[in-house]
Amino acid sequence: MEMKDKTVVLTGAAGGIGAAIALLFAQQGAQLILVSRNPDKLEALNNELPGGRHIRVVADLSAPEGRQHLLEACGGGVDILVNNAGVNHFGLLQSQSESQIREMFELNAIVPVLLTRALLPQMRKSGFTIVNVGSGFGSIGFAGYCGYSASKFALRGFTEALRRELAGSTVKVLYLAPRATETSMNSPAVVAMNKELGNAMDSPHWVAAELLKLLNKSTGSRYLGWPERFFIKLNGLFPSIVDKALAGQLPVIRRQAMAHEREGS
Secondary structure (H helix, E strand, C coil), rough: CCCCCEEEEECCCHHHHHHHHHHHHHCCEEEEEECCHHHHHHHHHHHCCCCCCEEEEEEECCHHHHHHHHHHHHCCCCCCECCCCCCCCCCCCCHHHHHHHHHHHHHHHHHHHHHHHHHHHHHHHCCCEEEECCCCHHHHCCCCHHHHHHHHHHHHHHHHHHHHHHCCCCCEEEEEECECCCCCCCHHHHHHHHHHHHHCCHHHHHHHHHHHHHHHHCCCEEEEECHHHHHHHHHCCCCHHHHHHHHCCCCHHEEEEHHHHHHHH
C-alpha cells in the first residue's frame, strides 16, 4: 500500500510500538492523527517525526467524550485506522484487582469496537483499512495473563467477525499479532521471566515494519515470531498438547508474578 499522503489514525501513539509505527509511517509520507492519553509523550513524539503536518489528539478513548474528540479531529478524511492502544497487567488472576481487569477489557477490546463503529459511516464511502493490533496471547491463553489473553481473544474475534461482515465492501480488516516486544509495558519481572523461559522479545521497530508488510499485503492476519506461530496453529488443533508444554513453565511464571507484585508494592 502506498502510504504517501494517506491519513492514518494511530491510537496508543506514544507507546513503544505506537511510536515506532508513527516514525515509519511518517517516513513513508503519511499524515498522522496521533492519539494518546499522555500529552508530554505525544508532543515529544511529534517533534521527532518528519512531515510536520501531524495532528495530536490527547484523549482517553475509554470515555465517550474522548472518542468524540478524536472523531472531530478526523474531519471525515481518514484512510487507515490502527487500533494499537492497549494495556497489560501481568500477574496471577487472584492477585489482580477488578479495576485492572476492567481496564484491560476496556482499552484492549471495547475501545477498538466502539471506535471502529463510530468511524464506519465515513469508511464505507471509499477505500479504508482497519488494523487491529492484537497479540500471540490472543490465540494462546497464557498463565499470568488471564485478563490480557481474554481481552486479546476478544479483539481477534471482533476482527474476524467484522472482516466477514464487511466482505465485498471497500473496507479491509486486518489483524497483527506481535509476540513479546521490548517496551516499557514490560516490568523487570516480565523481562526476567521471558529471559528465563527463553522467550524472544522483538524490537518495536521490527513490529512496525511487519505491520507495514501486512498493509502491503492488504489481507488477513499476520502472526509474528517462531516458534510462536507454530504453537498458535498447534493450540488450535491440539490444545491439550500445548497445555502439557506450558505446564512446565508454570513454576517460573508464578515466581515472577510474585516478584512483579513486590515491585508494585
